[in-house]
Amino acid sequence: MSHTNESRLEADGQLTDEQLFGHLSEAETVDLSRRERLERVVDAYVLAPGRVAWNDWRTRVGMLVITAFVFFGTIGPRLVTAPGTNQAPNNLQPFHGGIAALWEEGGWIDFGFSHELSLGAISIPGFVVRYPLGADNYGTPITRNLVHATPDMLEMVVAGAIVSVGLAAIFGITAGYKSGKTDELLMYVTDVVMTMPGLPLLIVLAAIWSPRRAWLVGVILAIDAWPGLARALRSQVLTLRQESYVEASRTMGLPSRTILSRDIAPQLMPYILINFANAGRQVVFGSVALYFLGVLPFTTANWGIMMQTAYSEAHALVNLSNFYQIFWPMAAVVVLSFGLILFAQGMDRVFNPRIRARHAKKVGSDEEQLN
Amino acid sequence: MRYFVKRTLHAVVTLISVTTITFALFRLMPGNPAQAMRAQFESQMEAGGGTADPEVLDAMVEQHTGFDPDQPVYVQYVEYLQDIILYQDFGHSYVYNAPVFDILFAAMPWSVFISVYGLALGYTTNILLGAAMAYKEGSRFDTYTTVLATFLNSVPYYVGAILFLAFFGYELGLFPTGGRYNTSLETGLNVRFMASISYHAVLPIMSSFIVGFGGGALSMRGNSIRILGEDYLRVARLRGISSTRIATRYVARNAILPLYTQMMIGIAAVFSSSVLLEFIFTYPGVGWYTFDAVMRRDYPLLMGSFLFFTIVTLIGILIAEFTYGIVDPRIGSGDQSESY
Numbered sequence: 001m002s003h004t005n006e007s008r009l010e011a012d013g014q015l016t017d018e019q020l021f022g023h024l025s026e027a028e029t030v031d032l033s034r035r036e037r038l039e040r041v042v043d044a045y046v047l048a049p050g051r052v053a054w055n056d057w058r059t060r061v062g063m064l065v066i067t068a069f070v071f072f073g074t075i076g077p078r079l080v081t082a083p084g085t086n087q088a089p090n091n092l093q094p095f096h097g098g099i100a101a102l103w104e105e106g107g108w109i110d111f112g113f114s115h116e117l118s119l120g121a122i123s124i125p126g127f128v129v130r131y132p133l134g135a136d137n138y139g140t141p142i143t144r145n146l147v148h149a150t151p152d153m154l155e156m157v158v159a160g161a162i163v164s165v166g167l168a169a170i171f172g173i174t175a176g177y178k179s180g181k182t183d184e185l186l187m188y189v190t191d192v193v194m195t196m197p198g199l200p201l202l203i204v205l206a207a208i209w210s211p212r213r214a215w216l217v218g219v220i221l222a223i224d225a226w227p228g229l230a231r232a233l234r235s236q237v238l239t240l241r242q243e244s245y246v247e248a249s250r251t252m253g254l255p256s257r258t259i260l261s262r263d264i265a266p267q268l269m270p271y272i273l274i275n276f277a278n279a280g281r282q283v284v285f286g287s288v289a290l291y292f293l294g295v296l297p298f299t300t301a302n303w304g305i306m307m308q309t310a311y312s313e314a315h316a317l318v319n320l321s322n323f324y325q326i327f328w329p330m331a332a333v334v335v336l337s338f339g340l341i342l343f344a345q346g347m348d349r350v351f352n353p354r355i356r357a358r359h360a361k362k363v364g365s366d367e368e369q370l371n
Numbered sequence: 372m373r374y375f376v377k378r379t380l381h382a383v384v385t386l387i388s389v390t391t392i393t394f395a396l397f398r399l400m401p402g403n404p405a406q407a408m409r410a411q412f413e414s415q416m417e418a419g420g421g422t423a424d425p426e427v428l429d430a431m432v433e434q435h436t437g438f439d440p441d442q443p444v445y446v447q448y449v450e451y452l453q454d455i456i457l458y459q460d461f462g463h464s465y466v467y468n469a470p471v472f473d474i475l476f477a478a479m480p481w482s483v484f485i486s487v488y489g490l491a492l493g494y495t496t497n498i499l500l501g502a503a504m505a506y507k508e509g510s511r512f513d514t515y516t517t518v519l520a521t522f523l524n525s526v527p528y529y530v531g532a533i534l535f536l537a538f539f540g541y542e543l544g545l546f547p548t549g550g551r552y553n554t555s556l557e558t559g560l561n562v563r564f565m566a567s568i569s570y571h572a573v574l575p576i577m578s579s580f581i582v583g584f585g586g587g588a589l590s591m592r593g594n595s596i597r598i599l600g601e602d603y604l605r606v607a608r609l610r611g612i613s614s615t616r617i618a619t620r621y622v623a624r625n626a627i628l629p630l631y632t633q634m635m636i637g638i639a640a641v642f643s644s645s646v647l648l649e650f651i652f653t654y655p656g657v658g659w660y661t662f663d664a665v666m667r668r669d670y671p672l673l674m675g676s677f678l679f680f681t682i683v684t685l686i687g688i689l690i691a692e693f694t695y696g697i698v699d700p701r702i703g704s705g706d707q708s709e710s711y
Contacts, residue, residue: 191381192388194636195688197643197680203665204677208399228636285527289647292529295665307533317537330530338525345521 059346065339073150083144083301088135091314094142094324095132136325137314142306146332149301152214153284153336160218160225160283161276167222168229169272175230176237177260187234190227198224202286206295217296221286225279236271240264270347277344281337288333303329375693382689387452389681394451397674398444461678462671466664471675475657481551482649482656483683485572486641489579494587494634496580498627501591505626508596520588523581528644532578532651540574547571549653575652579641587630594626631695638687642680 053059081087133142175186202224211217240246241264249259290296291304298305310316310325317326412431442450454460461471500520504513540548547553553567598604599622607617645658653659657676664672 188381188384192385192392194639195385195681195684196389196392197639197677197684199643199646200661200677200680201643203646203661204396204400204673207665207673208396231636281525288527289529293647293650293662293665311533317533318541320537320542323537326533330533334526334530337527338522341521341525 053346056346058342062339062341062343062346065335066343069150069336069339070154072147073154076147076150080144080147083140083148085138085140087144088131088139088141090135090137090139091322092131092135092139092141093321094134094328133328134324136306136309137322142325142328145301145306146303146328149303149306149329149332152299152302153287155214156218156221156287157280157283158218159215160222160287161279163219164222164225164279164282165229165272165276168226168233168275169268171226172230172233173237173260173264173268176234177241177256177264179241183234187231190230193223194227194231198286199289202290203293203295206290210297212297212299217287217290218283221283221290222279224286225282229275229279232275233268233271236268237264240267274344274347277340277347281340284333284337284340288329303332378689378692382685386682386685390452390455390678391448393674393678394448396677397670400670455678461675464664464669464672464675466667466669466672471672474660474672475676475679478655478657478660479679479683481654482642482645482658485575485648485654485656486579486645488572488576490634490637490641492576493580494630494637497587497591498623498630500588502595502623502626504588504592505595505599508592513592517589517592524589526581528578528581529647529651531581532574532648535574535577536651546574551654551656571654575648575654578648578652579644587633590633591626591630594629595622598622598625631691635688635691635695638691639684642684642687 053063131141131143133146135141136145171186171190175183175190202221205220205223209216209220211220246259246263249263287296288302288304288307291302292307292311294308296304306329307326310322310329314322314325316322316324412428454462459472461475463469464471464474467474500516504516507513536548539545547570550571551568552564552571604617604621607621612621645656646661647658648654649656649658650662657679660672661676661680663669664676
């Protein structure tokens, strides 16, 4: 295993051209141990992207926001009591008592040795937090409602994003690569779906199936989200299909399926992953809109349903003292989609090969070689 | 010329497909609207003391939906298409007891009015802002505007609409909170009536501006920056071409192209958003009637408005595509690519 070049690598920490590309004759004799190979894979696919991602504040904020929502969506409902009517006084204002509540009695944070804040199995004595975001007309605490709506929302986002990105990938990649009649047919289908106005179509579909399961809502919302992405992917493939390595595979007589999965799909993965976040955002917008309109069946807690109740029952727009009731669910939607967008933008940098090369440990950066 | 014919044909085929889907959806609706309607008329007539004559019932259902429920599906389908194409008959609304076409035709200009202005405003701002950001790339202005644009991108248009309505409408009382115009005014081509129309449209247009705003400014910024690094710009500068000409002819024109394509997709988004916006602003356009139709289960009106939205979107996309040929002379040349 002792290789002559290995010592040089440790000396200056950079690979020479020979190590990078190797002599053809030597290629078979270079024999990496399994551990070394694993290290390289981890460095190339996990550590380098991780470093690039963490260096960008957008990815950091985006990841933080998404992690927070995943936390509230998975563990949240176990920590927070299920919402119900009359758990709190009706129309309770958020942060009731204001900052004074920090030291006065009866506010949203109440200190006192008789109190105990319990989070699941852990209990913290000394104070208690009471309905920090207030309660609606029926005395349902808004915090509990928000938290208990998160799991369904995540389910919708994941299901919707997977289906829409999947459909877009199948349509866009096949159309772009196959060209000719297949392309025409697939793009025709895409155009028809793109032309049909999204929200009215979703309203009609929701009326037909009235989906009760969260993932089903996500799948229905995906119908509106995929055509734009399919078009974008197709134009990407159109440039890739002329590349020399694709031509080479074609000349070798490899089946289209192999060329698509080995040569073309890996080039598109970054683009697809970024659009995963965007599709998720579209599903959030769409589902909250449909629940707000009251088109989807009233099932469990949902941000859109909270907005609908605040709008029609508490008249939150006319009576601005009730505005907080519609504000919190809207804030949840905005923050979640802001996180998704930031994450997508940050990941864009991760997949940009130039930036990534600069951060890879074992490869000399472009700039140093240029200077 | 061939291109125009091909595109128009394409639009017609799309329209027929959407009509087919609409028909299929109509048949799939819970409880099959046609049969439900038939049962409803039957009970109405029996309550009135008369006997339900099946032929009369069928005639009534046919008047409302545009197809005879007792005929085989394919005959119904052909009749439905025939009615729409030949007689512009989209059926008969049972809530308003009027032809669907008349209701929607009266409401359509209002929806187009607020949507088109919102779209135009949104894209103009996008282009100007994006160009300014690219010009000042890396400056503090660029950084802050990028963050702001990203944030605005993550605000759904209906959240914007709710905020506008609550604060500018109800709290400050600056703008009306609903309706299309002041009903006490005399309708017609007089200044006060026109002013009232624009006054009532300000908030809806501001909200649909958010729909058009989207990520446009950011993509315009990206396109401009990429083009600013191109060789032909350096050549242009060396040739001594004035900087205004470079900015408008070389940079702006090339940077706008991708945005123009994006706008075609945007047209559909803007028209579909009008359901929510018109609901929030109680603005009786096509969107408001669509929502009303859903709530009152007025299926003929719902399907009619669905078709109407598609037709308007199709016309919008067609106009965009034809003008695209003017903006980008390369269009249509790269169509013939080898198929594998």
